[in-house]
Amino acid sequence: MTRHSLPPADRAAANLAAAGRSAELVGLIRGEIDRAAEYRIPFSRFMELALYEPRLGYYRQTADRPTDGGDFLTAPETHAIFGWTIARRIESMWHEMGRPRPFSLIEYGAGSGTLALSILDGFRRHGSTDLLEAVRYAPIESNPKRLADLGRRFGEAELAAALVPATPSDAATPSDAATPSDAATLTVGVVLANEFLDALPVHRSVFRGGKLLELYVVWRNGFAATAAEPSTPELAARLADDGVTAQLEEGQVVEICLGLELWLDDVARRLARGYLLAIDYGYDAADLYGRRRLAGTLLGYRGHRVVDNPFADPGLTDLTAHVDFTAVQRLAERRGFVARSLSTQQEFLVAVGLEQELRALQASPDLTLADYARARSGIVRMLDPRHMGRFRVFIAGRDVDLATAALTRPR
Ligand SMILES: C[S@@+](CC[C@H](N)C(=O)[O-])C[C@H]1O[C@@H](n2cnc3c(N)ncnc32)[C@H](O)[C@@H]1O
Numbered sequence: 331m332t333r334h335s336l337p338p339a340d341r342a343a344a345n346l347a348a349a350g351r352s353a354e355l356v357g358l359i360r361g362e363i364d365r366a367a368e369y370r371i372p373f374s375r376f377m378e379l380a381l382y383e384p385r386l387g388y389y390r391q392t393a394d395r396p397t398d399g400g401d402f403l404t405a406p407e408t409h410a411i412f413g414w415t416i417a418r419r420i421e422s423m424w425h426e427m428g429r430p431r432p433f434s435l436i437e438y439g440a441g442s443g444t445l446a447l448s449i450l451d452g453f454r455r456h457g458s459t460d461l462l463e464a465v466r467y468a469p470i471e472s473n474p475k476r477l478a479d480l481g482r483r484f485g486e487a488e489l490a491a492a493l494v495p496a497t498p499s500d501a502a503t504p505s506d507a508a509t510p511s512d513a514a515t516l517t518v519g520v521v522l523a524n525e526f527l528d529a530l531p532v533h534r535s536v537f538r539g540g541k542l543l544e545l546y547v548v549w550r551n552g553f554a555a556t557a558a559e560p561s562t563p564e565l566a567a568r569l570a571d572d573g574v575t576a577q578l579e580e581g582q583v584v585e586i587c588l589g590l591e592l593w594l595d596d597v598a599r600r601l602a603r604g605y606l607l608a609i610d611y612g613y614d615a616a617d618l619y620g621r622r623r624l625a626g627t628l629l630g631y632r633g634h635r636v637v638d639n640p641f642a643d644p645g646l647t648d649l650t651a652h653v654d655f656t657a658v659q660r661l662a663e664r665r666g667f668v669a670r671s672l673s674t675q676q677e678f679l680v681a682v683g684l685e686q687e688l689r690a691l692q693a694s695p696d697l698t699l700a701d702y703a704r705a706r707s708g709i710v711r712m713l714d715p716r717h718m719g720r721f722r723v724f725i726a727g728r729d730v731d732l733a734t735a736a737l738t739r740p741r
Contacts, residue, residue, distance in 0.1 A: 348646055355386040355645040363549050370546035372561050377531035380644035388645055392475040404525050405718050406445035409708025413448025415684045420520055421458050423605045427730050431464040434519030439526030440469030443480035468494040521601050523608045528650040532585035535565050537578040542566050553641035564588055572615035572656050583626040584619055585651040598665040603729040612653030612722045627652035655722050667726035676719035
């Protein structure tokens with residue numbers, strides 16, 4: 331993520347401007363609640379506006395943020411070794427598929443291109459120049475500023491030829507992301523999503539008196555939650571399909587991402603043949619909706635701090651909920667994908683060759699002690715089971731030759 335080091339005066343001005351934008355967004359959401367039937371909106375609609383309202387949403391803002399260094403640091407931003415390691419897996423996918431050319435790398439939530447650039451750098455480091463020449467990288471990113479940064483960075487890295495320019499419909503809001511792609515855009519390659527799915531809006535529900543209610547957002551001198559009959563039977567259906575209805579406890583709060591269906595429709599429309607590789611906070615359904623998470627997993631982040639109140643400072647707070655990988659797998663399979671594996675990020679990175687990447691880095695003649703220390707601390711964060719090491723990595727293939735591959739059962 332882009333870092334900002336604003337001088338104090340500019341920072342104060344940015345704070346004021348940000349507070350103004352958030353107040354405007356509060357007014358806008360409140361207006362929608364006032365016009366809604368029964369004066370309430372599903373939490374998913376609140377989250378959609380808070381993150382994606384075209385001018386004021388958290389993921390759409392182009393203005394400087396008052397917080398230094400953004401609100402979160404993703405694995406590819408901690409060190410390029412993350413991308414170099416993923417490059418190894420993509421290389422093996424490319425070989426398994428018979429080295430097709432061109433080979434698309436489609437990335438949802440591409441940000442300013444940090445992960446993509448380190449993957450392409452990984453191809454170069456590994457001597458995979460054929461793959462580097464075959465790759466066509468297509469970013470899908472809702473933030474216009476990050477997309478512009480990405481284009482500039484690809485130019486600076488002399489990789490502009492590999493970049494498929496994003497079209498306006500690719501700069502997706504959750505609903506835009508479902509825009510049917512032209513059949514001509516169907517491609518062969520890999521779809522990548524790192525820390526993208528946890529931002530898709532979720533409905534919130536509560537299990538009360540033996541049945542599932544929905545937690546809506548109302549206005550009572552501020553945003554508040556209220557429980558009522560669900561707005562759609564799809565919420566209960568999702569939990570039933572996941573096989574977790576019977577395990578819910580009285581008073582348990584759950585988040586349900588119905589947008590996964592639209593996202594996987596979009597993935598299936600874009601990718602004719604190839605692999606899906608999704609990395610995120612998440613669990614299988616039994617765990618996600620288990621006793622250890624009775625209050626759900628919805629969280630806000632602001633300035634590297636966790637914000638418990640999801641209604642605090644909309645537009646300035648990143649909102650996330652852990653991903654239900656059982657649903658991702660089932661919905662992907664319904665669209666013709668075959669699940670390959672579901673592992674933790676720690677297991678995945680070690681199995682794919684993080685250690686070999688570290689050894690290659692150690693052997694590089696111009697490595698400084700500071701570079702080495704940075705790599706080590708990045709690796710610790712990526713592998714730490716209390717931190718990013720517990721993220722899940724889901725891989726599924728569509729129309730790829732799986733005959734010779736060992737199918738691991740998702741855990
Ligand atoms: C947590 S960041 C991850 C960025 C990058 N994948 C990484 O690993 O560093 C999430 C990114 O997804 C983008 N994003 C969130 N929702 C999106 C959507 N519905 N469509 C396209 N981009 C989205 C955000 O603007 C942000 O750049």
